[in-house]
Amino acid sequence: MLRHYLELKSRYPEEIVLYRVGDFYEMFFEDAVRASKLLDIALTSRDKHSPDPVPLCGVPHHSVSSYIARLIGLGRKVVVCDQVEDPRLAQGLVRREVTRVITPGTLLEEEHLEARGNNFLLGLAARGGRFGIAYLDLSTGEFRATEIQEERAATEEVARIDPREVLVAEDLASGSGFATRWRVLEGRCVNVIETARFERSHAEALLREQFGVASLDAFGCDALDPALGAAGTLVAYARATQMTAVGHLARLVPYALSDYMVLDDPTRRNLELTETLREGRREGSLLGVIDRTVSAMGSRTLRRWVLYPLLRPETIMRRLDAVEELLAKRTACTTLRGRLGTLSDMERINARVSAGRATARDLVGLRRSLEAVPTILATLSQLSAAFFAPKDPSGPKPLLGPEGRDPERGDLSEPRLPIDPLPDVASLIARAIVDDPPMNPRDGGFIRPGYHVGLDDLRDLSRHGKGWIAELEARERERTQIASLKIRYNKVFGYYIEITKANLAHVPPEYERRQTLANAERYVTPELKAWETKVLTAEDEAAALERQIFEDVRARVQEASLRIQETAAALARLDAVTALTQVAHEHRYTRPVVDEGDAITIVEGRHPVIERMNLGERFVPNDVHLDRTSHQILILTGPNMAGKSTVLRQTALITLLAQVGSFVPAKSARIGLVDRIFTRVGAADNLARGQSTFMVEMIEAANILHHATRRSLVVLDEIGRGTSTFDGISIAWAIAEHLHARVGARTLFATHYHELTDLARTLPRVRNYHIAVKEWSGQVIFLRKLREGGTSRSYGIEVARLAGLPTDVIARAREVLENLERGELDVSGAPRLAAHPAQREKGATAQLGLFAGATERERPLRDLLRAVDLDTLTPIEALNLLHRLKHEAAPPEAEGESEG
Numbered sequence: 001m002l003r004h005y006l007e008l009k010s011r012y013p014e015e016i017v018l019y020r021v022g023d024f025y026e027m028f029f030e031d032a033v034r035a036s037k038l039l040d041i042a043l044t045s046r047d048k049h050s051p052d053p054v055p056l057c058g059v060p061h062h063s064v065s066s067y068i069a070r071l072i073g074l075g076r077k078v079v080v081c082d083q084v085e086d087p088r089l090a091q092g093l094v095r096r097e098v099t100r101v102i103t104p105g106t107l108l109e110e111e112h113l114e115a116r117g118n119n120f121l122l123g124l125a126a127r128g129g130r131f132g133i134a135y136l137d138l139s140t141g142e143f144r145a146t147e148i149q150e151e152r153a154a155t156e157e158v159a160r161i162d163p164r165e166v167l168v169a170e171d172l173a174s175g176s177g178f179a180t181r182w183r184v185l186e187g188r189c190v191n192v193i194e195t196a197r198f199e200r201s202h203a204e205a206l207l208r209e210q211f212g213v214a215s216l217d218a219f220g221c222d223a224l225d226p227a228l229g230a231a232g233t234l235v236a237y238a239r240a241t242q243m244t245a246v247g248h249l250a251r252l253v254p255y256a257l258s259d260y261m262v263l264d265d266p267t268r269r270n271l272e273l274t275e276t277l278r279e280g281r282r283e284g285s286l287l288g289v290i291d292r293t294v295s296a297m298g299s300r301t302l303r304r305w306v307l308y309p310l311l312r313p314e315t316i317m318r319r320l321d322a323v324e325e326l327l328a329k330r331t332a333c334t335t336l337r338g339r340l341g342t343l344s345d346m347e348r349i350n351a352r353v354s355a356g357r358a359t360a361r362d363l364v365g366l367r368r369s370l371e372a373v374p375t376i377l378a379t380l381s382q383l384s385a386a387f388f389a390p391k392d393p394s395g396p397k398p399l400l401g402p403e404g405r406d407p408e409r410g411d412l413s414e415p416r417l418p419i420d421p422l423p424d425v426a427s428l429i430a431r432a433i434v435d436d437p438p439m440n441p442r443d444g445g446f447i448r449p450g451y452h453v454g455l456d457d458l459r460d461l462s463r464h465g466k467g468w469i470a471e472l473e474a475r476e477r478e479r480t481q482i483a484s485l486k487i488r489y490n491k492v493f494g495y496y497i498e499i500t501k502a503n504l505a506h507v508p509p510e511y512e513r514r515q516t517l518a519n520a521e522r523y524v525t526p527e528l529k530a531w532e533t534k535v536l537t538a539e540d541e542a543a544a545l546e547r548q549i550f551e552d553v554r555a556r557v558q559e560a561s562l563r564i565q566e567t568a569a570a571l572a573r574l575d576a577v578t579a580l581t582q583v584a585h586e587h588r589y590t591r592p593v594v595d596e597g598d599a600i601t602i603v604e605g606r607h608p609v610i611e612r613m614n615l616g617e618r619f620v621p622n623d624v625h626l627d628r629t630s631h632q633i634l635i636l637t638g639p640n641m642a643g644k645s646t647v648l649r650q651t652a653l654i655t656l657l658a659q660v661g662s663f664v665p666a667k668s669a670r671i672g673l674v675d676r677i678f679t680r681v682g683a684a685d686n687l688a689r690g691q692s693t694f695m696v697e698m699i700e701a702a703n704i705l706h707h708a709t710r711r712s713l714v715v716l717d718e719i720g721r722g723t724s725t726f727d728g729i730s731i732a733w734a735i736a737e738h739l740h741a742r743v744g745a746r747t748l749f750a751t752h753y754h755e756l757t758d759l760a761r762t763l764p765r766v767r768n769y770h771i772a773v774k775e776w777s778g779q780v781i782f783l784r785k786l787r788e789g790g791t792s793r794s795y796g797i798e799v800a801r802l803a804g805l806p807t808d809v810i811a812r813a814r815e816v817l818e819n820l821e822r823g824e825l826d827v828s829g830a831p832r833l834a835a836h837p838a839q840r841e842k843g844a845t846a847q848l849g850l851f852a853g854a855t856e857r858e859r860p861l862r863d864l865l866r867a868v869d870l871d872t873l874t875p876i877e878a879l880n881l882l883h884r885l886k887h888e889a890a891p892p893e894a895e896g897e898s899e900g
């Protein structure tokens with residue numbers, strides 16, 4: 001046996017081989033050592049007396065799937081080797097074969113998969129200066145490909161796809177610096193594959209065969225080269241691991257990065273689109289609020305919508321129209337959601353059907369889902385938005401024409417919701433499979449009586465056979481006058497007659513003794529044996545026939561694979577749109593206007609997530625206006641805790657939601673299309689990546705300056721914070737100037753360096769805003785209101801005081817602050833930072849007139865403070881002084897409200 005094992009293991013050096021022995025799956029040698037650690041199970045050895053015992057560990061066969069799930073969860077690949085003949089019938093060694101190769105990226109079983117997420121296997125190759133990316137979810141049939149010129153963008157896209165497992169072409173993987181540049185692959189299951197397998201012609205032939213088409217043109221893949229190679233490699237890998245056909249991989253959807261809004265990794269994480277930054281939880285993320293889908297398929301679709309916002313007003317409008325109509329027609333929406341909520345995960349059932357791994361319960365789940373479709377279609381017929389238009393039955397056949405393309409990408413001539421109730425499939429399953437099949441298929445009894453005459457006869461026979469045995473028992477008791485005579489069954493002897501010792505005298509002569517027990521004897525009769533053979537064969541035959549019928553039904557369902565897949569995808573989209581409707585309804589979102597203009601105008605915008613949290617205070621909405629003529633860069637200052645980051649993020653989130661085609665948390669919003677959103681948070685913790693925080697911050701900033709366009713939305717939250725103040729201010733200043741002069745991107749810039757408010761004095765499209773607070777009897781009250789104008793104070797010390805820093809530390813901090821602020825202006829009163837050395841001679845005198853406002857008012861205060869001799873000041877005097885200062889500082893109009 002070990003020889004067979006080793007021969008097999010040599011084919012799977014990396015994987016962990018689970019080798020069926022009796023009632024266990026065993027692992028040997030290194031696999032045993034590795035697995036016992038990973039699974040925390042006992043490591044023993046096979047022959048303890050030998051000088052060099054073989055390490056061994058094992059798991060019981062009935063719970064193997066939970067162990068497999070854990071190994072897969074740890075990114076391992078598992079090979080299952082089963083006994084493929086009945087050990088009772090085997091001559092010599094039981095024949096064993098690999099029945100499955102299970103890898104993280106090729107899972108099909110529901111228990112191993114996250115219902116609301118995809119499980120992507122990704123292929124990666126580079127050729128001719130382009131990176132080819134293809135990815136598929138074997139559990140749903142989703143299969144996409146794209147090519148990207150720039151390496152960093154390619155890594156970003158891989159991060160957005162977030163694959164569980166990756167196949168990389170060897171030439172790419174072995175290139176110098178690959179591991180550093182492709183950090184995104186860290187922690188994923190990565191397989192390096194021979195470069196030759198990514199060859200285009202090879203891949204093309206394979207894909208043509210897979211899709212059953214003469215040419216791939218219909219898919220719009222003609223321009224792809226390395227991506228096509230990657231796609232072909234994926235299909236080959238899927239086949240090899242499944243060891244079956246993967247017929248549900250029926251189309252490849254090419255896309256370009258420019259089809260969707262670009263959201264790089266830091267942006268997705270900072271905006272907490274799918275999970276929170278700190279804990280990685282879904283709750284507290286944007287999806288956590290807006291994912292009100294009622295089916296797993298819908299949830300996956302909405303997730304994709306959020307990660308891939310749209311760029312064309314007409315496709316965005318199509319979703320918005322759908323939400324608007326459903327909002328107006330509440331009953332229709334409720335009916336739809338009610339029905340969609342009963343759907344099984346049709347995509348995943350379909351995948352299991354294709355891989356020959358669907359159970360009877362799966363088929364019943366599919367049938368019940370299909371039975372919900374007619375009501376859904378009837379409800380859709382009451383709706384008129386283009387999104388709901390059903391498929392035109394006389395339209396082009398699937399896979400030809402534009403249907404191979406991503407239906408959401410924008411071709412308006414295309415049918416939107418190809419929902420097919422598949423009555424043939426539903427009725428086939430209804431006729432063939434019982435309503436509630438047993439959990440364990442081995443129990444049999446899942447084919448409905450009346451579906452197959454031969455099966456019914458065999459079942460009759462075995463049932464009557466059992467009745468006959470009962471009759472025989474009665475007859476024999478009567479005849480022998482032994483009241484305790486029993487006919488029983490066991491695996492070794494089959495049916496037998498049992499007579500207690502006390503009654504042995506009455507045993508008829510034709511009984512043949514088979515076994516003697518302590519107080520009974522067991523007999524058979526020729527008559528009994530003859531019946532037994534008939535009954536048992538009938539049972540076995542019925543079981544075999546049942547399996548065969550089931551496989552046949554499954555094969556016929558498989559023929560409808562593509563129709564099921566299309567219908568499932570359409571239902572998923574419908575679910576996503578009803579979810580958006582539900583959020584809009586519950587949280588009072590409004591319809592945004594999305595146009596080609598350059599303005600972003602949000603009136604009374606809210607942060608979708610923070611407004612839902614229990615803060616102990618009402619959420620205060622804010623207005624934000626950005627455009628490219630006068631409000632291109634908003635510098636946002638204000639005390640700590642005031643709500644700067646919140647305004648920044650809500651603006652980005654409202655923009656993103658609008659382009660997803662969702663209503664938005666605002667009184668009104670007009671969004672001039674945004675091609676990319678960049679958000680960067682200064683000094684974000686990035687220790688895990690092994691780079692210094694500041695280095696990361698600067699890499700991110702460089703990336704923005706290189707990639708932002710006039711259409712982008714740039715959100716910078718305290719960029720430059722990670723270094724010394726002067727360096728930080730200087731860098732932030734220069735970045736803002738560059739964005740103003742060169743890039744032209746609409747930008748929100750929150751900062752505590754109020755020196756940056758001076759930018760507005762020299763740059764025409766920079767505007768200062770601050771978040772108002774009110775000081776009242778020594779307290780800072782957060783008003784949360786965004787107001788025009790800068791602020792000269794951060795109230796950082798106030799916040800520190802609130803946080804309980806010792807009073808002497810607070811007092812000293814105030815002194816130091818004062819010293820620092822003295823140096824802010826040059827002799828002429830102009831902001832020192834705005835000066836260009838080359839222009840120094842000309843001086844900043846021209847700007848003197850502009851110089852007024854906040855600092856003007858503060859001047860007497862400074863003079864007062866300068867006069868104080870701290871060495872002689874008593875505590876009482878200090879308090880009095882503070883009192884006076886406070887009085888002086890209060891602006892005349894609003895009592896103590898800081899307008900900066």
Ligand SMILES: Nc1ncnc2c1ncn2[C@@H]1O[C@H](COP(=O)(O)OP(=O)(O)OP(=O)(O)O)[C@@H](O)[C@H]1O
Pocket residue numbers: 610615617618619620621638639640641642643644645646647784
């Ligand atoms: N508009 C608002 N309405 C109600 N509460 C708000 C609002 N904005 C912010 N908050 C509350 O204030 C907290 C702090 O907000 P935020 O992080 O945006 O402040 P910040 O100005 O960025 O502070 P820091 O300068 O320390 O980064 C939020 O977590 C939230 O609880």
Ligand SMILES: [Mg+2]
Pocket residue numbers: 644645646717
């Ligand atoms: Mg902040």
